[in-house]
Amino acid sequence: MAEMWIHMGPQHPMTHGLWNLRIKVNGETITDAVPELGYLHRSVEKIGERRKYFMNTTLTDRLCYASAMTWTHCYCLAAEELMGVVAPPRAQYIRTAVLELQRIASHLMWLGAYLPDLGLITGFLYGMRDREMFLNLLEIPSGGRLLYNYVKIGGVKRDLPPGFEAKAERVMQTLERRLKEYENLYDNSKIFRMRNDGVGVYSASDAINWGITGPNLRSAGVPFDLRQADSYDAYPELDFEPVTNTAAGGGSDCFSRYRQRVDEMHQSMDLVRQALAKMPEGRVMADSVPLRASGEAFRRTEDSRGEALMYLVGDGSDRPYRWKIRSPMFTTVSAAPHFLKGYKVADVPAIMGSIDMCIGETDK
Amino acid sequence: METGQLVQQLTQHDGASDGSVLRSNVGRISITREASHSFFSTLKNDFGFDHCSLISAVDNQTGFELVYHFSIVDAAGQMLEVHIDLPRDTPTVDSITHLWGGADWHEREAYDLMGIYFIGHPDLKRVLLPDGFAGHPLRKDYVYEIHEEEW
Numbered sequence: 001m002a003e004m005w006i007h008m009g010p011q012h013p014m015t016h017g018l019w020n021l022r023i024k025v026n027g028e029t030i031t032d033a034v035p036e037l038g039y040l041h042r043s044v045e046k047i048g049e050r051r052k053y054f055m056n057t058t059l060t061d062r063l064c065y066a067s068a069m070t071w072t073h074c075y076c077l078a079a080e081e082l083m084g085v086v087a088p089p090r091a092q093y094i095r096t097a098v099l100e101l102q103r104i105a106s107h108l109m110w111l112g113a114y115l116p117d118l119g120l121i122t123g124f125l126y127g128m129r130d131r132e133m134f135l136n137l138l139e140i141p142s143g144g145r146l147l148y149n150y151v152k153i154g155g156v157k158r159d160l161p162p163g164f165e166a167k168a169e170r171v172m173q174t175l176e177r178r179l180k181e182y183e184n185l186y187d188n189s190k191i192f193r194m195r196n197d198g199v200g201v202y203s204a205s206d207a208i209n210w211g212i213t214g215p216n217l218r219s220a221g222v223p224f225d226l227r228q229a230d231s232y233d234a235y236p237e238l239d240f241e242p243v244t245n246t247a248a249g250g251g252s253d254c255f256s257r258y259r260q261r262v263d264e265m266h267q268s269m270d271l272v273r274q275a276l277a278k279m280p281e282g283r284v285m286a287d288s289v290p291l292r293a294s295g296e297a298f299r300r301t302e303d304s305r306g307e308a309l310m311y312l313v314g315d316g317s318d319r320p321y322r323w324k325i326r327s328p329m330f331t332t333v334s335a336a337p338h339f340l341k342g343y344k345v346a347d348v349p350a351i352m353g354s355i356d357m358c359i360g361e362t363d364k
Numbered sequence: 365m366e367t368g369q370l371v372q373q374l375t376q377h378d379g380a381s382d383g384s385v386l387r388s389n390v391g392r393i394s395i396t397r398e399a400s401h402s403f404f405s406t407l408k409n410d411f412g413f414d415h416c417s418l419i420s421a422v423d424n425q426t427g428f429e430l431v432y433h434f435s436i437v438d439a440a441g442q443m444l445e446v447h448i449d450l451p452r453d454t455p456t457v458d459s460i461t462h463l464w465g466g467a468d469w470h471e472r473e474a475y476d477l478m479g480i481y482f483i484g485h486p487d488l489k490r491v492l493l494p495d496g497f498a499g500h501p502l503r504k505d506y507v508y509e510i511h512e513e514e515w
Contacts (some may be wrong), residue, residue: 037491037492038490038492038493038494041492041493043500043501045477046501046502129469178478206465208414208415208437209414209464209465209466210417210465210466211417211464211465211466212466213415217437222437223439224437224438224439226440226441229438229439229440229441230389230441230443238404253432270381296431298433298445300417300433300443307417309417309418309433311418311420311431313422320425321422322420322422324418324420324431326417326418330469330473331466331469331470333469334466334469335465335466344414363492364403
């Protein structure tokens with residue numbers, strides 16, 4: 001049969017954001033694929049060069065609407081490294097707690113988006129309903145539901161109010177109960193397993209070479225977690241080990257990526273509990289944060305989707321001279337053709353959905 | 365390997381200079397453009413840096429500076445920052461996509477936004493901006509076209 005190119009996107013239910021996937025098909029089988037980006041490019045790096053350091057936290061929030069807290073946090077860490085500022089201990093614990101709450105919200109968003117990709121619309125409603133509880137929780141200290149602007153250079157905007165712990169505990173207990181229900185529902189669903197098992201397989205060594213990080217790498221059995229390997233904030237004082245999963249035949253497939261994120265939600269809830277329990281008293285903002293900075297610095301963090309890295313160059317003025325963002329999904333999407341080839345057109349939503357794309361951060 | 369020891373060994377390489385330790389697990393080194401090809405092979409094959417985190421291009425007015433961040437995927441989280449200076453009139457450097465597949469789009473992005481040419485890249489074309497775009501907007505001498513249209 002003659003081969004031909006098909007565009008999936010930029011307007012396609014599979015794309016979750018605006019991007020285009022060109023696939024070359026032979027009948028139903030994919031023989032080549034080319035992802036095309038840029039539909040949401042807002043030149044965040046260039047805009048950032050024209051704004052003062054502390055103003056950029058509103059931009060970083062908008063890198064990824066599903067995980068705004070982690071991106072602003074990564075920027076603030078890099079800026080703190082550049083300016084030689086250290087956040088007070090209480091602020092570090094608060095950051096750790098809200099980052100993990102954000103990770104759960106982001107993974108629930110993924111679960112809610114992934115299941116309708118496979119035809120399970122109910123999963124969307126479940127995922128969004130539970131995410132709502134976490135958005136309400138994050139709204140308490142920050143005042144925002146999606147874009148928080150909560151983490152600041154030198155600390156956090158304001159302290160957690162009294163009673164936050166009890167509210168968080170109630171929400172997490174609810175999610176734990178419901179997650180058990182969902183796992184029973186999905187893990188034992190014949191249709192869900194048929195769409196996931198052995199689909200979109202890549203090996204651990206390939207994933208490392210292609211630059212895949214985060215849950216997508218850990219789902220191939222690599223215990224690499226930047227919260228532990230390049231630790232920051234209160235993570236060194238918490239007790240945890242990276243969780244991993246592997247596909248039945250080795251490497252990572254759609255099912256192990258699903259399992260990975262569900263396991264990470266359980267882990268995150270444990271980390272939130274630890275951070276809230278160990279939280280010391282004190283200030284939440286450093287005494288003084290300079291407006292100007294010179295030199296260069298970078299920090300990397302474990303974003304909900306993988307390795308986030310921000311590199312800042314200062315020239316002594318109050319604005320960054322150069323600001324470079326490493327988006328985990330930018331690199332992961334570039335590797336997508338490798339694990340799309342050989343599968344059917346109907347597997348594309350499953351494979352691209354399972355890597356948890358966020359086009360906001362990919363296009364910057 | 366300790367970062368200080370690592371930087372010291374890497375400084376022995378042809379064209380390497382300015383070795384220093386930035387943090388306990390982060391080293392920094394500069395390399396000339398001519399020596400970069402063999403230096404990166406050594407880094408990958410002999411020192412085990414299996415992950416290319418990021419390639420940043422910086423326009424420092426007189427020329428360009430490429431900043432590579434490499435890391436090792438293990439619990440120690442060892443990183444190395446490599447700087448290469450490029451002249452303004454010929455901003456070319458050897459591609460590293462044959463060593464790290466993940467560098468592919470980072471090089472395309474540096475070409476797209478900063479106009480750095482990577483020799484040996486399999487498909488060096490714009491990745492974020494549309495194909496017909498003129499210029500490289502992250503360069504400091506890039507002039508904005510201001511469109512004033514009546515609404």
